[in-house]
Amino acid sequence: MSVARAARLTPYMFLAPAALVLAVALFYPICYMIYASFLDWNPSQRIGEAEFVGLRNYIKLFGDPNFRESLWVTLKFAGIVVTLEMFIGVGLALLLDRNIRGMSVLRTLFILPMMIAPIVVGLMWRYMYHPTVGIFNKTLTNLGFDTIPWLSDGNWAFASVIIADVWQWTPFIFILSLAALQSLPSSAIEASKIDGATGWQQIIYIKLPLMLPVLIVTLLLRLIDSFKVLEVILVMTNGGPGLSTEILSLRINRTASEFRELGEAAAMSNLLLIVLLILTFAMFIYNKAQDARAARLRAVEEEA
């Protein structure tokens, strides 16, 4: 082997172990899952004993109104949750982006929910939503209002899980937006004050546009994550009442453990994976576009 060729191959040699680990840890399970989605597979069987049924699992899924309902619940959940979290998170960041005393303590308090384990969050909210001894209904009763069927009515249950998720994940958007805000060029904001912009106008015309790249990435990250929530809803409602809060990951879980249809569960996972891949790909494209733009600007700058 020539020296030049060896030099060219060196980086790949260093990469090889990592690539191997990745292949085993990532591609193997994915391939396994894709293969499984073509089987009629019961948990009591070994994979070799399962019957190959081709696309039947997928066809069955699309014909299954429960699956379609679950998909709709998931999309609705992700859409509402992420929209609310973006508005509240960015709004809070804009509100708390000032240097007054005690602000750093407040900021730390705000991000606490994010640090609690999802199971615990689920339990906590389940107790708070408890029909008689939960804090919400107790307060309502004490104030003389009717109690609310937080987790026992379909619509309320959907709202309840949304509230819990917003509570837990708004801080994520909050800290990222705050970081973005604090790294904005302060002089541009000063210039806008001189130019006569009110507080609102500064936000709309200067701050938000400059934060946009960070906001888009944050949004996509949150969207990807919101498609995968499981524990909190599992603990709070287990998908019910009816199918009102049965998001896809819950349905997958149920299909595998309750209905004992591993093949169908795998098919569903694959569909979810495809949705997530599309989102990830969107983020990737966005980053690429940003990089390309930055590179173009740099090139112009050097030339000037």
Next chain:
Amino acid sequence: MPEIRLQNLRKDYGAVTVIENLNLEMAEGEFTVLVGPSGCGKSTTLRMIAGLESVTGGEILIGDRDVSRLEPKERDLAMVFQDYALYPHMNVAKNMSFALRLARMNKADIEKRVKDVAATLDLTAYLDRKPAELSGGQRQRVAMGRALVRDAGTFLFDEPLSNLDAKLRGQMRAELALMSQRIKKNMIYVTHDQVEAMTLGDKIVVMKFGEIMQAGTPEELYRSPANKFVAGFIGSPTMNFLDAELREEGGVLSATGDGFSIPLPEARKAQLQAHRDRQVHLGIRPSSFSEGSGGIAMPIILSEYIGAQSVLISEIGRQRVAIEVNTVVPIKSGETREFTVQGDEVHLFDPKTEAAL
């Protein structure tokens, strides 16, 4: 366009006092230039006037209105920032028109103004570019344009020409001078460049460590600097300073030092009596030397030929001096020439207080 007054202005950053007690009056429509060494508080003063920096003490009055606690937008001013402060996400035209758009001026008027100002600043070709796609000098001109399109009562400039090449700077300086004649607004202009200060200013304010050393017309500052600092700061090449002693011989008071003795005019004698036989600092502008026999013989160490003028570096005694002379034929280094200095063109300073005598 009312007058501006700064009264007992003070600025602390935590425990650091940057400006202790600043008093300054600017007449209506006056072009005021703040000069001084780096870090003396020029930008801070300007930013306090703009309302971007809070005032620790004292008042800023525009007309009869105390604006020291008002928001920037309530003060009716436009500003050019030292670091441009352009809006990175807007193109040049949008940057320049931002204030006008906020003020809801109609579209056609905005466009016309932006076009006119862009033309005077040589920016027409760049109106669609974003700031990141411009060179430093172009950005600085956009920053300038953003202020000039506005119809504010007061214009603040923080070293607006510092990043331009010499030719462009001259051009822009002339443009500014013309504009200030034409529109007669309050202008406060910060610069390091004393040519800018001298040519643009109706009034120059020399600052040092947050204090005003002297404020006056360019001519006043050049002809009768109040202290050694101002004398050294205004004028180019810089004034020469020599150690000397005031001696009286035969009824004539003269400044005498190592290798020279310059008789002082009769008119100043009475006023200088108290300093007789004392040390003084003697200040001589490089242009005050004129070639002539019977003067001080001075070796030419270095000759910088600039065309119509030459700057000569020489020595008197062991003290280095610069001389500016009109030249037809370049003077060579190594020659020795004789120069005279008129007694009424020298400046005397107290060695301790550095105040002019």
